[in-house]
Amino acid sequence: RAKESGKARSELFDERMQAQAVDALQTEDDLALAVSQGQLRLHYQPIIDLRDGHVQGVEALLRWQHPRRGLLQPSDFVPLAERSGLIVDIGKWVIAEAWRQLEEWYSTIEDCHLTIAVNVSRRQLANAELLDAVATNQPTGPAGSALLVEVSEDLLVADANAGFSTLHALRMMGVRVAVDDFGAGVSSLKHLQTMPIDHVKVDRHFIAGLGRRRQDEAVVAGIIGMAKSMGVGVVAEGVESHEQLDALRRLGCDSAQGFLLGRPNAEVGAVIDLARSRPATPVQPADEHVPAT
Ligand code: C2E
Ligand code: MG
Ligand code: MG
Ligand code: MG
Secondary structure (H helix, E strand, C coil): CHHHHHHHHHHHHHHHHHHHHHHHHHHHHHHHHHHHCCCEEEEEEEEEECCCCCEEEEEEEEEEEECCCEEECHHHHHHHHHHHCCHHHHHHHHHHHHHHHHHHHHHHCCCCCCEEEEECCHHHHCCCHHHHHHHHHCCCCHHHHCEEEEEEHHHHHHCHHHHHHHHHHHHHCCCEEEEEEECCCCCCHHHHCCCCCCEEEECHHHHHCCCCCHHHHHHHHHHHHHHHHHCCEEEECCCCCHHHHHHHHHHCCCEECCCCCCCCECCHHHHHHHHHHCCCCCCCCCCCCCCCC
8 A cells, every 4th residue: 555655656746747847848948939029028126336326237137028927037947048058049139138228328318327237147158159249239339338247256167268268358348247146156255366357246145144244244345355456346236224235335345236225127217217316426415495584
């Protein structure tokens, strides 16, 4: 009897596995259509300059408006896109869309300085089509130097040489490079010195501990100190509380991003309004109006 129920259970298990496999196959077919059918979206999350509070730019975060399953997050489909190689085409779309958005902003906003950061995975960095995609769509004028590429730190360690030459090429084209989720991976502060980069983004797990965990504050202080000495900018990720924001200001962090400062937003207009509502130079407080008596 025990054997039978074991068998029943394993059949159930097989069925579930099979269902999952079918699901995955279907998703892969769907994903192949997502680009051509215009189902991909970029949501924009503001990145704030901590010195004066102005919006420096945004990070573009990929979403998939699936016809049946609704709005999907990167964790729902980026791993599959990487395994299947579809990430290369998806990445081309992301870059083209970011350039298009920058062109629009720079042609409609007076004295625009906004940047867009796009995420690039290992597979894309190793693929020559990334550089093609960047070059093909790059606008002339200031918009053409307003793109950043975010790469994860482990990508740089594991595949240093191939990765580095792509990053060098991007920088030659006027594209800036940020190391994403720094501190979470295996690379050390010392390694940071060898990377061809412009910014580091401190992983949100360290930011979460600010004001609560001494070790996290020490790590963040260390990254900021190192970055400063290298002339590299520091962005804090995942800022959710005023306590964290205060700690970051105190530690001299350049800029920050997180739910406290603005959620990823589908409405580009909302990002622009935010940028307009926070002036690039601090406004002098107006003299208090004293009514004449
Ligand atoms: P990431 O590049 O580190 O992006 C930041 C993630 O943290 C985003 O998740 C964002 O929504 C989330 N986040 C922002 N502020 C906060 C906060 O205050 N608290 C918390 N808990 N989370 C916050 P999302 O959009 O789900 O993206 C997840 C990851 O997917 C990204 O991590 C990035 O590695 C990857 N990804 C996103 N877009 C693309 C893309 O176009 N291409 C590739 N290859 N990967 C992408
Ligand atoms: Mg990122
Ligand atoms: Mg990140
Ligand atoms: Mg992350």
